[in-house]
Amino acid sequence: MTPADAVVWAIIVAMGIGTFALRFSFIGLSGYVEDVPPWLERALRFVPAAVIAAIVFPALVLVDGSVTVAGNDRLLAGAVAAAVAWRTEDILATIVAGMGALLVIQTVL
Amino acid sequence: MPGLPADFHAGARDVAPTLLAVFPFGIVAGAAAVDVGFSLLQALGMSVIVIAGASQLAAIAVLGAGAPAVVVVFTALVINLRHLMYSASLAPEYRDEPVRVRAPVAYLLVDQVFVMAALKFDADAAVDRRWYYFGLGVPIWLTWVAGTAVGAVAGAAVPAWLPIEFAVPMVFLALLAPAVDDRPRAVAAVVGGTVAVAGAGLPLNLGLPAGALGGVLAGVVADSWWSP
Numbered sequence: 001m002t003p004a005d006a007v008v009w010a011i012i013v014a015m016g017i018g019t020f021a022l023r024f025s026f027i028g029l030s031g032y033v034e035d036v037p038p039w040l041e042r043a044l045r046f047v048p049a050a051v052i053a054a055i056v057f058p059a060l061v062l063v064d065g066s067v068t069v070a071g072n073d074r075l076l077a078g079a080v081a082a083a084v085a086w087r088t089e090d091i092l093a094t095i096v097a098g099m100g101a102l103l104v105i106q107t108v109l
Numbered sequence: 110m111p112g113l114p115a116d117f118h119a120g121a122r123d124v125a126p127t128l129l130a131v132f133p134f135g136i137v138a139g140a141a142a143v144d145v146g147f148s149l150l151q152a153l154g155m156s157v158i159v160i161a162g163a164s165q166l167a168a169i170a171v172l173g174a175g176a177p178a179v180v181v182v183f184t185a186l187v188i189n190l191r192h193l194m195y196s197a198s199l200a201p202e203y204r205d206e207p208v209r210v211r212a213p214v215a216y217l218l219v220d221q222v223f224v225m226a227a228l229k230f231d232a233d234a235a236v237d238r239r240w241y242y243f244g245l246g247v248p249i250w251l252t253w254v255a256g257t258a259v260g261a262v263a264g265a266a267v268p269a270w271l272p273i274e275f276a277v278p279m280v281f282l283a284l285l286a287p288a289v290d291d292r293p294r295a296v297a298a299v300v301g302g303t304v305a306v307a308g309a310g311l312p313l314n315l316g317l318p319a320g321a322l323g324g325v326l327a328g329v330v331a332d333s334w335w336s337p
Contacts, residue, residue, distance in 0.1 A: 016158035024215035031204035050301030050324025057302030059278035092126035094283035
């Protein structure tokens, strides 16, 4: 069933407003309300590392929703890419290594 | 783009390789939208108005499954809760800026932009907070919208054997190394990733925010352990 035009637009606009509100929240208020307390600032130092790992780990480890090690092409390709990432800290090299490894593994195995 | 400050170009240079992942991610989003019945304009409108790929794909999937509009929006916003953390994390950098700068900063606050800006600001106190950020955000925006358009028009033509969406975790994998530059941050990453995997079965993609929160808490504990 195809959703009605107006419904789709309403969803898009509501998602856009809500998402912008989440993004603007603290940035918008900064300086107008009390500053971020030191304990929170200390905690926020860990956001990038925690978020990045929370994006990467499931993408590599999960196959159809369950943890899979043996025969997991993406985990193997990810391991190759991780080695390149740690040596080079280069995004392009990591993408090329990971995608290349995945294609090779899927073709050969 | 001549005439723009040097730090805009620095940001654009740094972000360039990630565009290789943003473009196919846009293709996936555009193709998925058209697949459930969006027009080209609606697919583009969603990418321009929302610019948050994971929530767009989830919303499209939930909508395609016949869920009511309220549930679709709720699902998307729960997935985007992590942006609250991003906003809090970058807020001190923009406390002296006017709203006309803060608003576009917030609009462009997608995963890659946040991670790359946070790492750069942490390492380089002198870099221009405005221009470097827009140097990251504007190319990502252009690429995301262009990818969506291509996906909406020609998505069905992408061969199934080409794992284009695998480029996204590869970008974050490359950013993980500079993000874990000390032991408490390594703890935050290991715990964050593990919790996200354990929580993958949770509804509404809640594994990601749960992992982020768990990782941050673990980092705080580890931090006070090693440097009381």
